[in-house]
Amino acid sequence: MSKSRKSSTGSRKSSAKKSSKRPSRWKSVFWKFSVVLLVVFAGWCVYLDATVRHKFDGKRWQIPAQVFARPLELYPGVALVKSDLQAELAELGYERKTKADRPGTYAAGSYAVEIYSRGFQFADGNEKAHRIRVEFNDNTVDQILDWSGRALSWARLEPVKIGGIYPAQQEDRILVNLEQLPDKLEQALIQVEDRHFYSHYGVSPLSIARATWANIRAGRVVQGGSTLTQQLVKNFYLSNEQSLWRKANEALMSLMLEFHYDKGEILEAYANEIYLGQAGARGIHGFGMASHFYFGKSVSDLTSDQIALLVAIVKGASYYDPRRHPDRAKERRNLVLDQMVEAKLLSEKQARADKARGLGVIPKPRYSASAYPAFMDVVKQQLTRDYREEDLESEGLRVFTTLDPLVQSKAEHSLSETIQQKEQASVNKGLQGAMITTAVSSGEILAVVGDRQADFSGFNRALLAKRQIGSLVKPFVMLTALKHSSEYTLASPLEDEPFMLKFENGDEWSPKNYDGESHGTVIMQEALARSLNLATARLGLQVGVPEVLDTIHELGADVEVKPYPSVLLGALSLTPLQVTELYQNLISTGFRTPLRAIRAVTTAEGELLSRYSFDTEQVIDPGIAYIGQYGLFEVMRSGTGRGVYRTLPEDYYVGGKTGTTDDYRDSWFVGFNGQYLTAVWMGKDDNSPTGLTGSSGALVAWLGLYRQLPQVSFIPTAPESVEWAWVDQKSGLLSAEHCEGAVALPFMIGTAPKERAGCVDRGNLLERWLRRWWNS
């Protein structure tokens, strides 16, 4: 009992104790909870701080590799028309003025163009902005003068940017440092976006209060109170999510960023991070990229009205897109100009003049929409041999390519026009094409068109369409024979007569000529010029199909094909790029030169990483190769390509070869002058017939291009081992210059025919006729 009482008393005491201790217990729980919260908060802060510093100290952005065209080189004697120089300047975003008075401007007169170039970091060194005067004489550059009137032997413009190699997240930017940003841009940005930037610690309570008040009064969000630091934090680390949690993190991280880094670093990061536009799938970030995207020039060349427009766009790149919403953009630009006046960055007079100007935005640059997809495929193919994809996408490498935008645009135009024209015939509906142009001397790829619609980034026929090459193979059959110089020459008589081959499995092969006729005995030169199937097939069987394939291998085409006789008439499939390489080497007088689309790669800072210089290897005796390539002139003079001389002048030396496959499924032409070689393919993707021969299809597109290119004759230096002789074009026997039917042909020394043909003197014939008439 006592025990129970005791217990009861104890219980009462305990209850009293409990009730007296309750507030302090809650207090304790509160404190404990606070400590836990504090610990969590501190942990969270440590985490945020680490995040802030890790990203800011490390590599802040993935910078896509920038890909450039060749720089336009100017020197006395170079074939260049003034309009092409102006087209290049326009592509570079140069402003035409009455006087070239600052970098990125030019003035054009009747015979001369004055250019104030921009500085540029080339692969072989940095070049400062300079003023030059380019004088023309007809269609070549006559002389180049510097501003003091001194003649220069050489000058160049900076190259056109043709694209980039973009990472999956598709952000495009050109890094600029604070020194490169015009002062006005920096100050206008601060004036408009964050006037107290230099005095706050990352967040500005006053600005937030002001913005909140303005938003309450308007009943909607009309003003933001974010500092530049907060905007940077949001874009750099966080998302666009509208929540208190995000806002809190943003504020904390802004404080931390300001604690660790100075204002200059923060402003520089902002200038490179800010989203300023969209080019297809790619975001345009930072002022460096945006100034190229909207004005085609470097940020350091911007004028005050252009600076105002870029600052205006910061508020909303989509809403104030100057291309899609020019009125809105202009209104906001003018507002920015007013604020610049207020901050004494501009005089009122200057602002009035700026407001009177249009937006001055260039059409979307071609590179922004992957404008040269076919060429870029070749570049990427070559780059990935030496560079990892992630480095190309993130290290800001500078890739200097061989693309010639002037040739490229002419090639695109010519191919698409020809296809449209040919499609008027119903059999040609759905026609497609590809075209590649190279520099004859160096193997540099100047232009690649992979689709009738050149900027379509789909199936790249230039690289991927493997098609039968038809008669394009014939020069290689002839060349293989010519390698046996004691047995075969261009004057060797060949039988152009029908024959039939029977195979062990019972199959038969009996080739026919295009015109269905046979032509008796013809010399090798004539068989090539007229693209005679029977004579070529007989010749190829004499020298052997495997040997013909060996020649094709030697000249650079890696083909896996069984040595069937049909190969001799082009039953082997190659891509237009492979055909280009084959012919490039065929006309290089025995030297094989790999095609190149890249000249050099440097780091973002300009340090040279790779140089892709000219390389060559002799694979065929130069004399024999010279004789083989001579045959291609006769194709154009008197053979299947002769139609071009209705348009081209007689004394302009070009060579080439047509190719047509069975049922007109493929129309090929490869032709060259002294400067350019171009391969053209036309056909349908489903391999159905087209109704086009090589000369009625591909040759037309080729001619369309070559009418616009400098007319530089192809006159190779004859190797010492070659001599010329007059032969009778029917019999192939030795003749003389004045004999009827005589043609001059090149031979390896000592291999010209010895036996003489009967000679009827051309002059005598005429004289006899005139004397008879005179005396009658």
Add this chain to the structure above:
Amino acid sequence: MISRRFLALTVLLLVHGCTYSPIQENPSPTQGTTTRQPDPGTSSPVTQVPEEKPPTRIGQPVTKPVEIDRERPSAAAVQVLAQAESSARTGQYDQALLLLDRAQRMSPQAGEVYLQMARVQYDQRSYNKAEQLCLKAIALSGKDPAFRKQSLQTLAIVRDAKGDSAGAAAARKQAAAI
């Protein structure tokens, strides 16, 4: 009778006019290429070439095309070659080769360009490349024995360096025979 003789004379003159070959009028012997730009005002991107069968007869008698002794580097290329040489002398081989590529674009058929490329490759101990470039220079020496000899002598040095003494001897023998 007089009118007939006049007609015959006219025909004679006309025929002479027709047999005039512009090809023979082509450039000076040292000029490797003839350059002309189309008139941009009249050029059209597409020109109709009628469909055609192969000709039934080979065309007009062919005149031997213009032959050139060999192309010499243009004034601009000479300056670039000089710059390349001074770069190579100071060991800036990458710079030298980039300059030589530029010289090649200016005077692509000038053997000097390739011979100088060969020397830079030799300095970098890329003997195979140097050998091929010497062969290219020889192929472009045309009818200039002095340049051919110079190129063959360089070839001999390169072949010696790569350990091909038989090839070097052959090149020296050829050079001595010039």
